[in-house]
Amino acid sequence: MSVLEIKDLHVSVETDQGTKQILHGVNLTINEGEIHAIMGPNGSGKSTLAYTIAGHPKYTVDSGSILLDGEEVTTMTVDQRARAGLFLAMQYPVEIPGVTVTNFLRTAKTAIDGSAPPIRTWIKDVRESMKQLRMDKSFAERNVNEGFSGGEKKRNEILQLELLKPKFAVLDETDSGLDVDALKIVSEGVNRAKENTGLGLLLITHYTRILRYIKPDFVHVFVDGRIAEQGGPELADRLEDEGYDRFLTESNVG
Amino acid sequence: MSAASAQLNSSPTTTDAATEALPTAEQHGIKEHSDGRFGYVPVQTRSDRFKSVNVTDFAAVTGREAVWKLSPVKKFADLTAGVLDGSVYPIHASDVAGVSVDWVDRADPRIGSAGAPEERASANAWSSFEKALAITISGEEAKEVTVTRAGLGSGARGAHTIIEARPFSRAILILENTGEARLTENVEIILGEAANLTVVSLQEWGDTAVHLTNHFATIGRDARLKHVVVTLGGSIVRVNPSVQLAGIGSDTELFGLYFADADQHLEQQVFVNHIAPNTRSRVTYKGALQGKGARTVWIGDVLIGREAAGTDSYEQNRNLVLTEGTRADSIPNLEIETGDITGAGHASATGRFDDEQLFYLQSRGITEDEARRLVVRGFLSEIVQQIGSPLLEERLQAAVEAELTATKDN
Ligand SMILES: Nc1ncnc2c1ncn2[C@@H]1O[C@H](COP(=O)(O)OP(=O)(O)OP(=O)(O)O)[C@@H](O)[C@H]1O
Numbered sequence: 001m002s003v004l005e006i007k008d009l010h011v012s013v014e015t016d017q018g019t020k021q022i023l024h025g026v027n028l029t030i031n032e033g034e035i036h037a038i039m040g041p042n043g044s045g046k047s048t049l050a051y052t053i054a055g056h057p058k059y060t061v062d063s064g065s066i067l068l069d070g071e072e073v074t075t076m077t078v079d080q081r082a083r084a085g086l087f088l089a090m091q092y093p094v095e096i097p098g099v100t101v102t103n104f105l106r107t108a109k110t111a112i113d114g115s116a117p118p119i120r121t122w123i124k125d126v127r128e129s130m131k132q133l134r135m136d137k138s139f140a141e142r143n144v145n146e147g148f149s150g151g152e153k154k155r156n157e158i159l160q161l162e163l164l165k166p167k168f169a170v171l172d173e174t175d176s177g178l179d180v181d182a183l184k185i186v187s188e189g190v191n192r193a194k195e196n197t198g199l200g201l202l203l204i205t206h207y208t209r210i211l212r213y214i215k216p217d218f219v220h221v222f223v224d225g226r227i228a229e230q231g232g233p234e235l236a237d238r239l240e241d242e243g244y245d246r247f248l249t250e251s252n253v254g
Numbered sequence: 255m256s257a258a259s260a261q262l263n264s265s266p267t268t269t270d271a272a273t274e275a276l277p278t279a280e281q282h283g284i285k286e287h288s289d290g291r292f293g294y295v296p297v298q299t300r301s302d303r304f305k306s307v308n309v310t311d312f313a314a315v316t317g318r319e320a321v322w323k324l325s326p327v328k329k330f331a332d333l334t335a336g337v338l339d340g341s342v343y344p345i346h347a348s349d350v351a352g353v354s355v356d357w358v359d360r361a362d363p364r365i366g367s368a369g370a371p372e373e374r375a376s377a378n379a380w381s382s383f384e385k386a387l388a389i390t391i392s393g394e395e396a397k398e399v400t401v402t403r404a405g406l407g408s409g410a411r412g413a414h415t416i417i418e419a420r421p422f423s424r425a426i427l428i429l430e431n432t433g434e435a436r437l438t439e440n441v442e443i444i445l446g447e448a449a450n451l452t453v454v455s456l457q458e459w460g461d462t463a464v465h466l467t468n469h470f471a472t473i474g475r476d477a478r479l480k481h482v483v484v485t486l487g488g489s490i491v492r493v494n495p496s497v498q499l500a501g502i503g504s505d506t507e508l509f510g511l512y513f514a515d516a517d518q519h520l521e522q523q524v525f526v527n528h529i530a531p532n533t534r535s536r537v538t539y540k541g542a543l544q545g546k547g548a549r550t551v552w553i554g555d556v557l558i559g560r561e562a563a564g565t566d567s568y569e570q571n572r573n574l575v576l577t578e579g580t581r582a583d584s585i586p587n588l589e590i591e592t593g594d595i596t597g598a599g600h601a602s603a604t605g606r607f608d609d610e611q612l613f614y615l616q617s618r619g620i621t622e623d624e625a626r627r628l629v630v631r632g633f634l635s636e637i638v639q640q641i642g643s644p645l646l647e648e649r650l651q652a653a654v655e656a657e658l659t660a661t662k663d664n
């Protein structure tokens with residue numbers, strides 16, 4: 001049974017105006033097979049949390065820790081974290097010139113598994129996943145994310161999620177920019193991945209609409225760099241009705 | 255296209271990685287520039303440039319001349335102004351039926367038939383060589399021949415090479431360059447009717463080598479030249495291919511692959527002259543830059559002449575910037591003197607491999623070294639795959655890998 005624990009995490013970023021504290025003590029435990037939704041207003045630090053888990057060099061962990069099955073993650077390199085079983089579906093996936101999707105997927109899979117995947121089953125798996133995500137075959141030969149639409153980039157992230165089979169995945173606003181059909185397709189992909197591998201999910205979102213397709217076990221309200229409240233799926237419905245005002249006022253006062 | 259004489263002179267793109275603002279949340283991968291903007295720039299028609307085989311007809315090089323303005327001319331004054339050793343040098347050529355490799359004297363009638371110098375280093379070589387190396391290809395069967403120069407030494411040299419593909423002949427010719435050199439030279443490539451020749455010029459010089467070369471090609475009726483310039487090693491390497499599509503239905507594909515690392519200057523000035531009707535050209539040059547002071551220059555001139563109805567032409571240059579502190583110049587020019595063409599276009603783009611791309615690849619388990627290799631290999635393999643010699647392709651892939659491993663710490 002795998003577990004991802006985030007303990008009293010404080011994170012800052014260097015800006016032109018000096019060091020800026022963004023996360024002020026985040027505590028969160030995700031067990032294998034659980035879906036946690038993080039909801040919060042713009043600028044509250046959701047992406048910062050996601051990037052910090054993945055190890056983006058811009059973010060500095062000032063204190064606290066992230067443990068994957070008891071192992072400290074914050075001292076690992078970005079690629080070590082991925083090989084340990086962490087995955088981040090990015091809010092803004094990056095274009096990689098000169099590298100085809102096929103080549104990229106095979107290289108990543110080889111890196112994560114420690115050996116090249118058996119060619120036959122691999123090709124079949126890639127095709128199958130692409131088909132289910134309604135990605136045209138031609139994407140395989142295109143450069144990673146180059147000229148992809150916003151929705152296509154998000155599908156490509158979920159394609160990787162399905163194929164790389166992490167233990168824990170952070171999905172940073174995977175729903176934003178998707179129309180209803182694409183949202184369904186992408187959600188199905190996430191649910192498939194969870195069924196097949198039993199991964200734990202941290203689902204970052206602004207809106208409740210993705211939660212209609214991916215059912216969270218827990219909902220956390222993220223405000224001003226920390227979790228302000230947590231509950232079950234019903235909390236999402238309440239947020240939908242009331243918005244974040246209640247929390248914002250509190251944080252402004254405090 | 256109706257203009258009788260249109261000068262499509264796209265604004266040159268210079269990417270100076272040291273001074274460019276970086277990065278943003280979204281994309282900073284590729285800066286695309288494709289044309290469509292028809293700027294009428296009054297420059298001299300490319301084919302009207304002054305030519306002479308006599309070095310004294312050229313004024314001393316200042317570095318302000320159009321052909322020199324992006325080159326570090328002070329570093330090779332010996333080649334533009336000094337006395338050159340024009341004697342024969344050791345070569346090694348594989349023994350292949352249908353290919354002869356000999357030293358011929360200056361009276362050989364082929365000399366001067368494909369072109370003439372347009373600048374002083376070229377003319378200096380022309381004035382200095384004692385004998386020309388002549389590679390003559392005949393026979394319709396496919397064949398591959400490699401000519402290697404490895405021992406040119408460190409003194410200033412001038413040289414001349416003739417490559418003649420007789421009518422209907424067919425071959426892949428690989429010119430290999432390694433070791434030390436301070437060399438200025440001219441290479442004439444003459445394709446007879448319906449000849450099919452691939453010339454691969456491979457610059458894998460030692461670290462201090464300086465090499466200035468002009469390849470003048472003239473292509474006969476229905477003949478086809480594939481010309482591949484691969485430059486990996488050397489301090490200053492400047493390869494300027496100039497191709498005259500002189501025969502009706504002649505065709506050329508010009509490929510270039512260069513990898514500049516710290517303090518290397520790699521330059522190529524490409525000229526394709528569509529003279530005869532129904533000619534076709536494709537120019538594709540790709541370069542990677544890595545390390546402080548890595549510098550590349552690509553200038554691509556295409557001239558579609560008055561008689562060249564039915565021309566089909568496209569040229570492109572792409573650069574991949576791997577680290578800060580590099581500079582890539584990329585200048586495509588298209589000049590059209592006839593209204594009746596099938597197609598003409600150009601593109602130039604300089605993309606950078608940056609921290610966000612690195613993070614993305616690493617976040618998928620790929621190590622930093624491998625991420626760089628992945629990107630460069632992918633980017634350059636398009637050119638390698640064009641060569642048509644599996645052995646050479648494999649060798650070049652390996653050379654690119656070695657280049658990456660050798661320079662990653664710069
Ligand atoms: N690299 C950075 N440089 C400067 N400021 C940053 C950086 N990254 C984050 N910030 C700041 O930290 C705060 C939190 O940003 P973050 O992107 O984590 O928010 P978010 O909750 O993901 O917002 P959104 O809902 O808009 O995606 C913001 O004020 C943001 O401007």
Ligand SMILES: [Mg+2]
Nearest residue numbers: 046047091173
């Ligand atoms: Mg965000």
